[in-house]
Amino acid sequence: MADGKTHAQSNLIAGLLMTGASVWIPLPIEQIIGIAVGSFLGGIITPDLDIAYRTYEKNRVYRFNPTLGGLWHLYWFPYGWLMRHRGLSHWLFLGTLTRAVYLILPFFLLYLYFFWWYPLGCNQNAWWCMQNSWMNLTNSATAPFFRLPPAVYYAFGAWVIQDIVHILLDQVWSWLDLPYEYR
Numbered sequence: 131m132a133d134g135k136t137h138a139q140s141n142l143i144a145g146l147l148m149t150g151a152s153v154w155i156p157l158p159i160e161q162i163i164g165i166a167v168g169s170f171l172g173g174i175i176t177p178d179l180d181i182a183y184r185t186y187e188k189n190r191v192y193r194f195n196p197t198l199g200g201l202w203h204l205y206w207f208p209y210g211w212l213m214r215h216r217g218l219s220h221w222l223f224l225g226t227l228t229r230a231v232y233l234i235l236p237f238f239l240l241y242l243y244f245f246w247w248y249p250l251g252c253n254q255n256a257w258w259c260m261q262n263s264w265m266n267l268t269n270s271a272t273a274p275f276f277r278l279p280p281a282v283y284y285a286f287g288a289w290v291i292q293d294i295v296h297i298l299l300d301q302v303w304s305w306l307d308l309p310y311e312y313r
């Protein structure tokens with residue numbers, strides 16, 4: 131359980147290294163952007179969002195902008211409340227997936243509403259839509275949402291690596307029995 135500041139610094143270094151390496155290789159520009167975005171997301175959306183109160187990592191957003199910090203805290207509060215500290219949130223890969231899904235879900239639902247529910251006329255005929263929902267979903271609006279460009283996978287990969295850095299640091303901290311501070 132390394133402290134927030136150490137986590138932030140190690141994620142910053144890891145993010146710079148990953149993005150730097152992708153430039154050095156060089157990868158196509160979309161994938162470099164994907165890796166940079168994933169590194170950033172992994173640095174700001176960390177496994178320690180399983181703590182509902184105002185931690186060091188949330189304080190960074192508060193310092194950037196108090197209103198944004200409040201909204202950000204509110205957005206992740208249910209996640210922190212639902213997740214046991216260092217439980218599923220700290221699992222390799224799956225932990226990252228819970229946060230990615232949590233982040234995207236509201237936007238996905240909005241997307242479904244505006245590109246599927248609404249154009250199909252489900253507002254007027256909700257029962258019919260639900261009865262035929264699987265057929266409607268698979269052959270229409272959701273297909274483009276799942277046909278993601280490779281850059282998205284690169285972003286997710288970089289995010290997973292950021293979480294690995296976090297999990298390893300937590301391990302080292304508890305092995306060495308170092309003190310920690312979340313705030």
Ligand SMILES: [Zn+2]
Nearest residue numbers: 131177178300
């Ligand atoms: Zn942690």
